[in-house]
Amino acid sequence: MAGHSKFANIKHRKERQDAKKGKIFTKLGREIAVAVKAGGPDPELNTKLKDVVAKCKANNMPNDTISRSIKKAAGEGDNVSYESIVYEGYGPNGVAVIVECLTDNKNRTAANVRHAFTKGGGNMGTSGCVSFMFDKKGEIIIEKSDGMDEDEMMMLALDAGAEDFEAEEEGYVVITTPEDFGAVSDAINAVDIQPISAEVKMIPQTTTELTSDEDLKKMQKMLDLLEDDDDVQDVWHNWAE
Template sequence: MAGHSKFANIKHRKERQDAKKGKVFTKLGREIAVAVKEGGSDPDLNNKLKDVIAKAKANNMPNDTIERSIKKAAGELGAVNYESFTYEGYGPNGVAIMVETLTDNKNRTAANVRHAFTKGDGNLGTTGCVSYMFEKKGQIIIEKNEAIDEDEIMMIAIENGAEDVITEEEGYEIITSSEEFSSVNEAITNMNIKPVSSEITMIPQTTVSLIEEEKIKLEKLLDILEEDDDVQGVFHNLEN
């Protein structure tokens, strides 16, 4: 894993999301609802819910909004009927793209994703066409500042199960297995550090580069996908 960093991409994505917080919170609320339905409303007994809460906090979702989402989901278990589907395809110059969705209408979502790929000069592929290029990992991004000690972060992260800690000019990228993500994230937050990003994600094992014109086309495709309420996550293998 060493040598691969998504720090710049993460910050850029966060900047795009900051302009549409309401939509981001709606999507996070949907993830919370599914997690509660699958494992209950107590994050200490439901690791999936704990992971979603960590992601919500990293996206500046207020604690009372998180609590309301959990209580709402717990009180409406019968009404929560979302299904998870993953779509795979290609962007400009063969950039691999994975799209994770939660939907109550598969036909609508499939049509919207297909339209996004077409409009963004991409191609929707078949199941498995690009997923082999990605690994499901926990990823915690921390911005550097004078109050954060690099050696301490590395020690705490590794002691709690992190696979790798990558130091960049702007910050640190902590990589974990999906199973160890919760314990590492909890250890980091117990250091009074607020991550820039903290989530279970899909990390590419190989990357491709694009010329500026192709990057603009890819941004258009990603923006269309991320605007869709059913789309929870979009992952690609563009080189930083």
């Protein structure tokens, strides 16, 4: 289930995010706010918030920053209401793209996302046009370290409810259902292992290759524009990077 270049892709993505850490924390704070308003400030009683906290920790968001964001969202001071919107479309050579947004201005967000698709040589499609090509799964990626036993890691993950466990040269990929993601994350964190990535995401069933320099530049342009947009929370695609 895991791709051969998954670790390279994750590290490349995290390097880009680390360069924009302030923006990433702002986006995660927005996710916390939406989760708290939907289900309350206690992660043990709010599954969505629990999943967002796991994602925050994997992005090295400090615990006190997470706590402040939860308290702010639970208070009366933050009255901004965000709406969740998902856009779907195609990049160069038919690459399938899903863009998940949280916005307080749908018109602005739609215009910006459409602009990114156009600049990337693609086009926005209708709802559902590419999402059927993805599976919604929890994915936890763990980098190997000294003293980490593969069999113990596998049993820990599977006993906690993981669907799949795959060992790669650089580490381990744990796949869960969205419902079991929180429990598996907790089990891994309980043994003081910090994943390099942990989130519920859209995993492509198949991938699309880009071979021309022009297509590669356009696809990267699209991703850069989308990731720089404050309203865009996540971008999923089936480009075989």
